[in-house]
Amino acid sequence: MSLPSDQDNTGRDLGAEELALLEQCIHSGTLTSTKGSFTKILEERFAATLGVKKAHACSSGTAAVHIAVAAIDPNPGDEIVTTSITDMGALTPILYQGAIPVFADVDRFTLNLTAATIEPCLSERTKAIIVTHLFGNACEMGEIMELAHSRNIPVIEDCAQAFLARWRGQYVGTFGAVGCFSMQQGKHMTTGEGGMVTSNDEALARRMFLLINKAWGYGDANPDHYFLALNYRVSEL
Template identity: 40%
Template sequence: MPRPQRWGAAELERLSAMVTQPSLFYWRGPQTTALLDEFRRRYPLNFCFPTSSGTAALHVAIAALRLKPGDEVIVPAITDMGSVIGILYQQAVPVFADLEPQTYNLDPADVCRRITAKTRALMPVHLAGNPCDMSALMAIAREHRLQVIEDCAQAWGARWRGQPVGLQGNLACFSFNDYKHVSCGDGGLVATNQLELGTGLGKWGDKFYDRETGGRDPLELAPNYRMSEPQAAVAAAQLTKLEQIVANRHRAGTRLTEQLAGAAGLRLPSVQTADTHSYWFYLLRLDRERLAVSRDEFAQALTNAGVSCTPGYIPRPVYRYPVFQQHNFFSGHWPVRELGLTQMDYRQVRCPEAEAILEDSVKLTINEAMDDAYIDEVAAVVRDVARAAAR
């Protein structure tokens, strides 16, 4: 498999400049300023706060909404733990909704079924870089007066109807962890255009200190999720490469779908025609009625033929993780439930489509170094394995 050289001269140049600085603290740091400039060039969002991780960015976003204990946030059943950690730490309740079978994103119809009097926010996760159905989700949000936090951690460079994802909701969150399109090892960013959310945004990730005034008498409880200058230097350099990385990944993923179209036994990811999928990975599903092998055997056959893949994505929907099944959020306790502020019982939650996706999917690696010839080789192997496994 071709592998990209992810870091080089651009990062070194920023890091060299950085070591001549008197301080590596983020506030008015030149690397942080460069990161914000690069980010805003691509995402016109006025209020931005770089964080130590994507999880931290999402926690800051949730905190900025000032939810009350027991308030509910609707999230997809397939996502990273980072989407829900901040919700739980703010004593709010993640409510899992099911997914569309071919985009693997929040199903607007199921979102509607999960809305209650306590629902305050929706968190669309643009899974693998495929934009969610934002027109339907924003319409639901308007009707029920819900805030929308877009989790763009996997969707750098993805576009919904031509616009970068992250501009439709109230708040947008990104990750710079090592596996993402652009990385600084670990890092994140939370952003908004809304004055009422934006003015305090940085405080929610900086102990609620007021850096503008130097005030250190916090009015609220907030952690330290600051990103420091070394991470910002690398992240700023990485963003200058985003367009090329996304163009290559988009071409690779789109070509793979073209090459696999019509192959019996395969269900390919679907993308709305006006959208740009940025292919953080490529998830295809197997039609088990038409294939005589198990999903794991199919993935093993691909691996044996040299194709980088894993069976499925996460092992099970997030609500099935032991921490949720045992409501083991705070040393064996879940105060909001013990206080009667929620009746949520994760042992009763079912999202059938999410469960099916995780049982019948295979995740193929996509990266920006894969050219057309390599993608065609991968497609040929997948088609051969499907043909050999046909009933």
């Protein structure tokens, strides 16, 4: 079996179906996701597949983590407990938001965080926990969520390497406050570059939608830029 590569078409079967959809999109004349339908369909199907209330597409997996961290809204100097065995794109968003990454140890067999390795790193300044489901292996989310709930700390799941992985029958990305996914070429499913954030928290999902769209209130009666935010949208292509 050939695994997906970010260097060539290894492990992919992109072809006639994708070309037909690209042609349909181009002929529609609408390439921005704020006006088109392709991105909305992807978001709806993504949410339905995982069984979550909301899914919002963004420009990369790194953007997804940044959006999630910004949605949690840490104060400067707040701490976010995470793993050092991950992509740099899962760490830079913490620093960009003025927070401090605190690296917990990992299980020696799975290389994933566990509740036992996370707990010693928690403090009064802990704003969130970011777990990475590494190499397709789901973290043991039951004990992690029990610990997080006992301390009232939100959990962000980095699922960039674990799309459709499950822990005890439940998809990763559906346990914590936010699930973050990557659709870069080397991932399980691809849009070339791209990402997705998921949540069952309506208010948090709304904030993430705004963070993707320069905080512009698309669809509101009197939209405005509600706070400082970047443009992390994807195109319809």
